[in-house]
Every structure is written in structure tokens, then in C-alpha cells.
Amino acid sequence: MRITSIIIATTLLLSLFFNRVEAQVNRFQSGEKLTYGVYYYLMGVWVVAGDVSFSVESAEHRGKQCLKFIGEGGTHKRYDWFYKVVDRYESYVNPIDIRPYRFRRDVSEGDHYFVEDCVFDYSKNAIFSVLKIKEKPLQVDTSTLVDGSFDVLSMIYHARNLDYESFEIDQKVPINMFIDRETHELFIRYLGVDTYKHSEYGEIECYVFSPLLVNGTLFKSGERMKVYVTKDENVIPIYVESEIRVGSIRAELIDYTGLRAKLGAD
DSSP, X not given: OOHHHHHHHHHHHHOOOOOOOSXXXXXXXXXXXXXXXXXXXXXTEEEEEEEEEEEEEEEEETTEEEEEEEEEEEEOGGGHHHHOEEEEEEEEEOTTTOOEEEEEEEEEETTEEEEEEEEEETXXXXXXXXXXXXXXXXXXXXXXXXTTOEXXXXXXXXXXXXXXXXXXXXXEEEEEEEETTEEEEEEEEEEEEEEEEETTTEEEEEEEEEEOBOOSSSOOSBSOEEEEEXXXXXXXXXXXXXXXSSSEEEEEEEEEEOOSSOTTOO
């Protein structure tokens, strides 16, 4: 299994779902940073694969004040000789409704490298993307902008603003996710509330979800993933587990700074 799949998968694991709201109060702020340990399970052994972090900054995009989300992931240095991964994702968004203005990713994984830049043009209902893969020619594409679509990074933060208390157990919540120049119409299934026992932070009450996955190189289609987000004012993903084609993966919160409220406090 490629380590790159674990890093990308973590971003997708934490991109929970989409549901429009008329007004919202952001449960995150500039200066917040969340860090996760990513682990791979195969043949009875959990292996520490790498770390992934998500942070929030104040920024400007084409003269407009916005929020900038940054997702960075990489393998631990002891794996560099085998398969080195250094990935960086960026998303510039409207600070009010978290609609993405621009999504960029710089991916370096072993001998595989590419840079992708996507601009969301709401006046033209289009997403313009530029893709450069190593020495290959520049690829320019235009995709239809489906209303309510988010990139995988902005989707994480939009999801944290939702009213989880309004969902019923077993309810399916629609999701629109734009990735690889396609919009995927999926859903998540709300599973209720459970307590997650964290080795460092103790027992934390969480909302639990199971997203519908797209069939691919890492995941089989279906609801094989479980996501825990804190039932507090921050609503942050704290633990994710999933079966994959070979073995299992999990991601757990290992560090945080800049939260709006105390972790685990209602």
C-alpha cells in the first residue's frame, strides 16, 4: 500500500459532509491548528505512517478578506529512504459561508509529483483548474460548478458549523465534494452520540458518522468508515477508522492549539 494513500485518505476521512445553512457562527478561528497521527494496520500490527495537520489563517484573495485553510501531511523521516511524502493543500474561502474561492495542492510522493490549482468562479458557474505533473504538458480544464460544492479541505471546516443536534439517528445527509476535476454526490449516515476514550485527553463525548465512500484504489465503495467529532463548541474530528482494500487505517488527534473553546466542554 502506498503511504501517499494514507495521507490523502486522512483529508478525505475528515471531510465529513455538506448541508446548507442560512446563518452560522464559525467554530474555528485564525490560529487554530490540529495535528493527527496516521496509522496503518496490516497482518496484526499497527504502523505509524505519518502526521497530518490542519490550520487556519486570515488571508486575502483577489482583494477580499478571507480565511485560508492549510492541510499538510508527510511520512516520518525514518521512512524517507523507502517512500518520502510531503504534501500541502490550501483552500481560500469566504469567511461567512465557507464557499471556496481557490483550492491548491502541491503533492510530492516518492517519484510522483504534481501541482494542481483550482479557481471557483461563481459568476460563471465554473471551476477552472490547472494541473502540472512533473515533465508532462500543462493540463487546463473547466468543470461545472455544482451549487453547494466544496473542495476536500474547505469541507472539513464547513462541516464543523452544522447543527448536529438537528440530525436523527440513521439520517442520511447529502454531500457535494469536488476533487480531481469532478463533483461527487455522496452522503453520510448519522449514527448518534458515543464516548471516545483518548489516551491523553480522556473520555470525550462525540457525534459519530459513517460516510458513503467512492470505490477507488484505497477504499471499496460502501459505508466502511466511522468518524468521531467532539460534541462541544469546537466540533473537531478526534478519531477516524476505516477498512481499506488491504488492512485498515486510523487517524487520531495528537495535538491542538488555538481552539475557540475548551476541548470536550459543552
